Amino acid sequence: MGEITAPAAGADELVGRSPPIERLRAEIERIARHNINVLLEGESGTGKELVARLIHSQGPRSDKPFVGVNCAAIHESLLESELFGHEAGAFTGAARATLGFLRCADGGTVLLDEIGDMSGALQSKLLRVLEQREVIPVGSTQRIPVDIRVVAATHQDLLQAVADGAFRRDLYYRINVVRLYIPPLRERPEDVPLLAERFSRSIARLLKLPHRRISPAAMKILREHDWPGNVRELSNVIQRAYVLGSGLLIEPGDLPESLTDRGSSGKNGDFPTLDEQVCRHVRNALTQAGGVRTRAADMLGIDRTTLWRMIKRYDLRI
Ligand SMILES: Nc1ncnc2c1ncn2[C@@H]1O[C@H](COP(=O)(O)OP(=O)(O)OP(=O)(O)O)[C@@H](O)[C@H]1O
Ligand SMILES: [Mg+2]
Structure with missing residues (x-):
């Protein structure tokens, strides 16, 4: 405010x-x-x-x-x-x-x-x-x-x-x-590596964790993502990798699925099921909200209890 x-x-x-x-x-x-x-x-x-x-x-x-x-x-x-x-x-x-x-x-x-x-x-x-x-x-x-x-x-x-x-x-x-x-960040992908490394450093300092560099494969995914939430989303993705993962490098497995499953198809070939879409959408909201559930619920236009049920149902702990 x-x-x-x-x-x-x-x-x-x-x-x-x-x-x-x-x-x-x-x-x-x-x-x-x-x-x-x-x-x-x-x-x-x-x-x-x-x-x-x-x-x-x-x-x-x-x-x-x-x-x-x-x-x-x-x-x-x-x-x-x-x-x-x-x-x-x-x-x-x-x-x-x-x-x-x-x-x-x-x-x-x-x-x-x-x-x-x-x-x-x-x-x-x-x-x-x-x-x-x-x-x-x-x-x-x-x-x-x-x-x-x-x-x-x-x-x-x-x-x-x-x-x-x-x-x-x-x-x-x-x-x-x-x-x-x-x-928007998608129009200047050359800034992604610099921003990602900078965020990795500052988040490591903030969380008092050892600094993790970003592996070339993970960096490729970051560069190719279209970043609807722009720099804030990138910062949240790096933060999430620190909270959920460990190891010397941030690898593709440390990134949210919404970034890594591009182009992969669901059970019906190219057409994703409604469940798959909902799951992806909720996960995106959580990532963009930096894991703050009240904010994600607001973004999705649902109440916190409904969001909580979805997190359990889709196993989305961010
Ligand atoms: N070029 C940049 N270099 C370093 N940090 C950046 C850069 N751009 C954005 N950030 C960081 O990304 C986050 C989001 O930026 P900021 O809050 O300024 O965006 P905004 O345009 O005001 O967003 P909103 O429209 O949602 O209010 C902040 O933590 C900010 O410090
Ligand atoms: Mg602002």
């Missing part, structure tokens, strides 16, 4: 040597020092939040807060007061006044994640904040100056949303001073 990060030594690093990532790295460096709003577009898990943090940490505001707000994860009725703050007693349950995320980010950077999910009414209020550089907390008439840099992120095509009338054109141009697009 919303997260405030204290200034920290930048452990974040954009890994990759593909032309689009090299270009992105140069663009981040160029724009970070200017106080301009940035729009980040890219599929889920491509690194939008990482790029937002880099823009913040490489710029002049790096000693001020970085605040990330996921506009899609906060209920519409709450988002306004979460962003702009509210007065005590502004609505039922608002016992104490709050600052709101924008004022918490004063002097720093705010990442408005999934901005395409913001309601029309809130889009208008945000536009006002960006134009006037002040917020009016819910239930108040006081105008409070704020100095924020906005990095907005979306997995949607925001220009299309503008054309469809779902997103305000004036707000689009206000946030899109610079637009950065992060291509």
Whole structure:
């Protein structure tokens, strides 16, 4: 939902040597020092939040807060007061006044994640904040100056949303001073080995386990996978290999079946049974959710108990 990060030594690093990532790295460096709003577009898990943090940490505001707000994860009725703050007693349950995320980010950077999910009414209020550089907390008439840099992120095509009338054109141009697009991992397979090795190292450190290199056969599978969950999925796959396997190398057997059984056919020749498809789909959800069952259940649109039954039925322990 919303997260405030204290200034920290930048452990974040954009890994990759593909032309689009090299270009992105140069663009981040160029724009970070200017106080301009940035729009980040890219599929889920491509690194939008990482790029937002880099823009913040490489710029002049790096000693001020970085605040990330996921506009899609906060209920519409709450988002306004979460962003702009509210007065005590502004609505039922608002016992104490709050600052709101924008004022918490004063002097720093705010990442408005999934901005395409913001309601029309809130889009208008945000536009006002960006134009006037002040917020009016819910239930108040006081105008409070704020100095924020906005990095907005979306997995949607925001220009299309503008054309469809779902997103305000004036707000689009206000946030899109610079637009950065992060291509999906399947379009830059040359980054996979570098990312996989980097994740293997950091996960080994995190879990206090001996580092495992990735065997050439396993690497071939990783390179050829199409990564619908992008870099996050790759990180989860490596993490899973550490949790479930052992040995000096990460081998194909340590990878989820959803990666290794490409092209293999079920009982009916080329046509997989419904059971096989369901099993694969649930396994993919679990992998993408990093084994977090509540999240996987949400992704699948089922409750946790149903997911638990499927895990038992298909023997899917991730
Ligand atoms: N090029 C990269 N180098 C190193 N780590 C990366 C890279 N791209 C993504 N990651 C890592 O992958 C994970 C997912 O990235 P991130 O959260 O930034 O994606 P996102 O685009 O914001 O996803 P979502 O749309 O689902 O919010 C994070 O742990 C991030 O650090
Ligand atoms: Mg994100």
